[in-house]
Amino acid sequence: MFSNTSHRQYDIDWIRISLIFSVFLFHIGMVFNGQNWHVKNDERILWLDPIMNYLHTWRMPLLFLVSGVGTRFALLHRNITQFMKERFFRLVIPFVAGMLLLVPVQGYFQNMASFDSLGEYYVYSFQQMFTAGEYNFQHLWFILYLFVISYVLVPFFHFYKSHFYEQFEVWMEGFCQIPGIFIVFSIPILLSQLFLLQFFASQTMRLINDGAYLTLITIYYVYGFVLVGNLKIVGHLVRDRYWYAFMALGLSVLYFMLDAKEPTRFLQVIFYADKYLMGWTISLAILGFAKKYLNSDHTLRKPLNTSIYPFFLMQQPVIVVVAYYIVQLELALVSKAVLISGISLMVMAVFYRYIILRFSVLRLIFGLKGKVDSPGHAVPVVYRFSPLSLKKEPGNTKALHDFQKHPAHHR
Numbered sequence: 001m002f003s004n005t006s007h008r009q010y011d012i013d014w015i016r017i018s019l020i021f022s023v024f025l026f027h028i029g030m031v032f033n034g035q036n037w038h039v040k041n042d043e044r045i046l047w048l049d050p051i052m053n054y055l056h057t058w059r060m061p062l063l064f065l066v067s068g069v070g071t072r073f074a075l076l077h078r079n080i081t082q083f084m085k086e087r088f089f090r091l092v093i094p095f096v097a098g099m100l101l102l103v104p105v106q107g108y109f110q111n112m113a114s115f116d117s118l119g120e121y122y123v124y125s126f127q128q129m130f131t132a133g134e135y136n137f138q139h140l141w142f143i144l145y146l147f148v149i150s151y152v153l154v155p156f157f158h159f160y161k162s163h164f165y166e167q168f169e170v171w172m173e174g175f176c177q178i179p180g181i182f183i184v185f186s187i188p189i190l191l192s193q194l195f196l197l198q199f200f201a202s203q204t205m206r207l208i209n210d211g212a213y214l215t216l217i218t219i220y221y222v223y224g225f226v227l228v229g230n231l232k233i234v235g236h237l238v239r240d241r242y243w244y245a246f247m248a249l250g251l252s253v254l255y256f257m258l259d260a261k262e263p264t265r266f267l268q269v270i271f272y273a274d275k276y277l278m279g280w281t282i283s284l285a286i287l288g289f290a291k292k293y294l295n296s297d298h299t300l301r302k303p304l305n306t307s308i309y310p311f312f313l314m315q316q317p318v319i320v321v322v323a324y325y326i327v328q329l330e331l332a333l334v335s336k337a338v339l340i341s342g343i344s345l346m347v348m349a350v351f352y353r354y355i356i357l358r359f360s361v362l363r364l365i366f367g368l369k370g371k372v373d374s375p376g377h378a379v380p381v382v383y384r385f386s387p388l389s390l391k392k393e394p395g396n397t398k399a400l401h402d403f404q405k406h407p408a409h410h411r
Contacts, residue, residue, distance in 0.1 A: 067225025
């Protein structure tokens with residue numbers, strides 16, 4: 001059942017959960033669309049390509065924005081050293097473990113005809129990585145990029161902890177009262193991408209030669225931290241949510257119209273400008289409507305929010321292995337998609353519930369906090385506000401309630 005008894009920003013949790021699940025659906029689609037991937041069905045659905053390209057323009061940037069929001073709330077009750085230590089354990093360890101344990105599995109099933117065993121492919125893949133410089137982070141690029149962004153922005157986090165940021169935030173709150181003003185924040189996105197795409201035309205997802213996309217998601221991350229992490233600013237976003245939704249709809253129609261035309265230099269510029277403005281307005285609309293209608297708790301939220309990180313780490317290799325066998329069956333395309341989805345979800349649920357949660361080393365590898373415990377029985381912690389941090393004080397909800405209702409009084 002739903003509840004509004006706490007002040008946690010539940011809408012951010014629901015957006016994060018939805019976006020990670022969309023990654024799962026995206027990779028299911030990769031089995032059947034017209035693009036190259038690890039495992040492909042013989043019968044393709046070519047009309048999936050423009051839809052998946054459309055979703056890709058805003059889905060991952062929005063996920064980085066949500067990560068920026070999470071960073072702000074994490075820094076409320078941690079100093080920067082504590083935060084970066086936690087980033088290391090929750091990002092670097094799962095990334096390294098994933099590169100060693102999960103990524104090679106995908107490469108092996110893609111090239112199984114050329115290797116006698118998974119062990120042989122392991123040796124080959126690491127030889128190629130260290131001798132020829134051939135590497136692919138696969139879906140783990142998201143974790144690596146998030147770690148890099150976190151460390152690059154350490155000076156900004158110090159600024160956030162200073163008195164100067166309080167003054168800056170007061171100004172931002174006044175500035176964002178202007179109706180429709182969030183469109184102005186698309187200008188750095190548009191200018192950076194139109195300039196950098198001349199030098200980084202494609203997304204490599206390898207950190208190297210990916211300057212345009214890395215800049216894009218860093219901007220989204222900072223916007224999440226500065227804008228969406230501030231409840232007063234988000235209130236103005238909620239007010240204008242229909243305006244951004246209508247803009248997003250119009251820009252989406254234009255996106256598909258331009259995508260269907262033969263590219264010229266002029267049309268490419270218009271297309272990219274529309275693409276990035278569309279991605280920003282879609283994000284604004286989602287954030288506004290989520291804050292209005294999804295900022296409520298549910299009994300499923302906590303277990304889903306806890307399991308979503310291991311789910312993200314497992315989903316691509318599990319899909320690849322399951323799809324490898326399912327696509328060989330003489331079944332209708334829809335039946336194959338349903339089977340791949342259902343079996344993959346079941347495998348991940350069983351592995352998570354009966355293996356990952358039972359071993360502390362696996363909890364560490366899959367980015368889970370704490371020791372083995374019964375699900376859904378955590379002790380709630382409430383934070384008292386001070387100008388630079390929130391201090392843990394279990395059971396004291398009055399100070400937090402007062403801060404949420406009248407944040408300006410505590411500056």
